[in-house]
Amino acid sequence: MTQGRTDSSTNRGLSLIELVVAMAIFALVAVMGTQALTGMLRMRDGLTTRSEETAALAQAVSLLRADLSAMAPMLFYPPERGAARSALRFSGAPGARQMALSRGGAPGAQDGLGLQRIDWQLRNGQLSRRIWPTLMPATARLQSPAMPVLAGVRDLRLRSYWEGPGWTDGVSAARLGAVLPGQAAADDDSTGTLSEQYSDSLPLAVELVIVTEDFGEITLVETLK
Numbered sequence: 001m002t003q004g005r006t007d008s009s010t011n012r013g014l015s016l017i018e019l020v021v022a023m024a025i026f027a028l029v030a031v032m033g034t035q036a037l038t039g040m041l042r043m044r045d046g047l048t049t050r051s052e053e054t055a056a057l058a059q060a061v062s063l064l065r066a067d068l069s070a071m072a073p074m075l076f077y078p079p080e081r082g083a084a085r086s087a088l089r090f091s092g093a094p095g096a097r098q099m100a101l102s103r104g105g106a107p108g109a110q111d112g113l114g115l116q117r118i119d120w121q122l123r124n125g126q127l128s129r130r131i132w133p134t135l136m137p138a139t140a141r142l143q144s145p146a147m148p149v150l151a152g153v154r155d156l157r158l159r160s161y162w163e164g165p166g167w168t169d170g171v172s173a174a175r176l177g178a179v180l181p182g183q184a185a186a187d188d189d190s191t192g193t194l195s196e197q198y199s200d201s202l203p204l205a206v207e208l209v210i211v212t213e214d215f216g217e218i219t220l221v222e223t224l225k
Contacts, residue, residue: 053152053214053215056149056150056151057150057212057215057218059149059150060127060149060150060210061210061218061220063129063149064120064208064210064220065220065222067101067103067118067120068101068206068208068220068222068224069222069224070103070104070105070106071087071088071101071102071103071104071202071224072087072102072103072104072115073087073102073200073201073202074087074102074104074115074135074200075087075102075135075200076100076102076117076132076135077135077136077137078137078140079137079138079139079140079142080139080140085100086171086200087101087102087200087201087202088100088101088102088160088171088202088203088206089101089171090158090170090171091170092122094155095122095125095154095155096122096123097120097121097122097155097156098119098120098121098122099119099120099121099156099158099208100117100118100119100120101117101118102115102116102117102118102135103115103116103117103118104116115134115135116131116132116133116134116135117131117132117134117135117137118130118131118132119131119132119143120156121146122153122155122156125151125152125153125154125213126148126150126151126153127148127149127150127151127153127156127210128146128147128148128149129146129147129149130143130144130145130146130147131143131144132144150210150212152212152213152214153210153211153212153213154211154212154213155211156208156209156210156211157169157208157209157211158170158171158206158207158208158209159206159207160172160203160205160206160207161203161204161205161206161207162203162204163204167207171203202224202225203224204223204224204225205221205222205223205224205225206221206222206224207219207220207221208220208221208222
């Protein structure tokens with residue numbers, strides 16, 4: 001009789017309290033698993049975004065290096081008989097910069113020599129690039145649409161290195177030679193308003209600093225001679 005009672009007590013199953021405790025443990029494990037999965041998804045999204053930003057920065061740096069290293073000492077003649085422009089120009093105020101340069105070695109250029117005019121522009125944190133397929137375009141329609149290259153850019157800074165004076169901010173008109181007579185215009189340089197003397201001369205080297213929101217300052221230095 002005693003043995004029967006023992007078997008009945010052993011097989012009675014879980015009590016209500018034990019069932020509640022077990023369900024609470026399962027719920028806690030489920031919540032922890034959900035939080036871990038959510039954290040992993042957020043981390044994945046963050047890594048994806050960071051990877052895309054890094055790829056965009058790498059592309060921008062690559063394009064800028066290619067343009068700077070291929071600069072050609074050639075004047076640019078805008079369409080509709082516009083005044084000649086220097087081989088290298090840098091103007092504008094902080095956060096709103098323009099850099100234009102003549103470059104060679106570009107495939108598909110109209111003149112067969114690979115000469116093009118590259119216009120870089122910084123507006124509202126967006127760095128964009130436009131191309132003239134020749135240094136003497138017949139019409140303004142030949143210029144390509146602006147191609148967005150890099151977002152989150154706060155400013156561009158340029159220094160040029162000249163024989164004798166060394167490094168100078170921007171492209172100082174006082175350093176330029178081979179001036180075309182009678183061709184001068186007001187141009188905002190990083191050092192102030194200067195009367196630009198249009199020239200096909202290039203400095204010995206240039207230093208371009210890209211000030212970004214996410215990556216800080218990126219410095220590019222290219223020797224030209």
